Amino acid sequence: GQQVMQIPQxxxxxxxxxxxxxxxxxxxxxxxxxxxxxxxxxxxxxxxLVKSGEVKKxxxxxxxxxxxxxxSSLHITATQTTDVGTYFCAPYNFNKFYFGSGTKLNVKP
Amino acid sequence: xxxxxxxxxxxxxKTGQSMTLLCAQxxxxxxxxxxxxxxxxxxxxxxxxxxxxxxxxGEVPDGYNVSRLKKQNFLLGLESAAxxxxxxxxxxxxxxxxxxxxSYNEQFFGPGTRLTVL
Numbered sequence: 001g002q003q004v005m006q007i008p009q010x011x012x013x014x015x016x017x018x019x020x021x022x023x024x025x026x027x028x029x030x031x032x033x034x035x036x037x038x039x040x041x042x043x044x045x046x047x048x049l050v051k052s053g054e055v056k057k058x059x060x061x062x063x064x065x066x067x068x069x070x071x072s073s074l075h076i077t078a079t080q081t082t083d084v085g086t087y088f089c090a091p092y093n094f095n096k097f098y099f100g101s102g103t104k105l106n107v108k109p
Numbered sequence: 110x111x112x113x114x115x116x117x118x119x120x121x122x123k124t125g126q127s128m129t130l131l132c133a134q135x136x137x138x139x140x141x142x143x144x145x146x147x148x149x150x151x152x153x154x155x156x157x158x159x160x161x162x163x164x165x166x167g168e169v170p171d172g173y174n175v176s177r178l179k180k181q182n183f184l185l186g187l188e189s190a191a192x193x194x195x196x197x198x199x200x201x202x203x204x205x206x207x208x209x210x211x212s213y214n215e216q217f218f219g220p221g222t223r224l225t226v227l
Contacts (some may be wrong), residue, residue, distance in 0.1 A: 009149075033215070042199055042218040043152065088151060090216075096167060097216065099144075099152040 003027070006100030014108050019076040021103035023089030030074045031092045034063060037083040037102070046074075046087075079107045086095055110135050113219035115200050122190045130185040130222050132200030140203045141183040142167075142216065143175060145196040150201065158183055187224045190226045198222045 003026040023032065024090050035043040047056055049065035049072060057065045062075045063105040076083055086104045090097040116131040132141065139160050144152040154167030158177040166202045172194060183202075187194060201216040 006151075035216075042221055043201075043216075044218070048215065080177045082224040092214070096154055096157060097142075097169070098154070101149065 004053075004089065004098055004100045006103055007105055009101065010104045010106070012106045015042045015081060016078050017057075018077050019083070019105055021074050021087050021089075021105075023072045023091070023100050025070045025091055027070070027093075029072075029093065030071050032065060033090040033092065033097065034072075034074055035088045035090060036085050037088065038065050040058050041085075043088060047048065047104055076105075079105070081109050083107055112136065113140055113200055113217050113221050115198075115219035117221045117222060121227065122187075123227050124191060126190050127186070127188050128190065128224075130198055130200075130224075131218055132183045132185070132202075133181055133184075134200075134202040134217070136202060136204070136217065137180070138202035138204050139180075140214070141177065142201045142203075142207060143173070143183065143185045144199045144201065145169065145194075146199060146221075147196050155185065155198075163214075167199065175189075190224045194224065195226045196224060198224060205220065 003022045033048045034046040046062045049092045053067045054065040060077045064073045084107050086102040088102045089100045111116040113134045142157040146152050153169050155173050156175040158164045161180040162176045176184045199221050200219040202213045203216045205214050
């Protein structure tokens, strides 16, 4: 199946610090989605990236798709306590999405 | 609109018992998915469906069966539950599974079913 590695597994930050999670694939991806899951909740769609080198922003969140379409990143500027949760990348291949293991973000107020 | 709903929310089974999890969506989506989520392992695809009457295997299909008799419903069955199937099960749906820059394959998730097999 699809090999996807997401790092780091955990990240603890002080409120106001930045946060980045990376998603690396062993194969070229057609597209990739990012989801956020709050503790005890279900995954919620954040963004979809399709083009090589694509960069998309949503307020304090910046998403990038690598030039070779084998990696992606999510960067949060000036974290807030509302950013707490697990962030998953989900590369798409052959009608299926393969979720990474996620990065669990904890934000200390 | 209710979005994606799952029944039941919680269930405890004994080894060897059977049960069916129901997923329903009211968004007229073609694609539906069943995932399981275990601690620290992200979500793993069990089975999926690209339309009414069709199903396909995902990453971890063994021990599960599915049916999509109606477009809005996707059933996940466990014929003989095992402790290894203790997990949180999520159903999701999307308008289309096809790539191409469309936002239509955004997945909408249900609230999950927490299953414990003793």
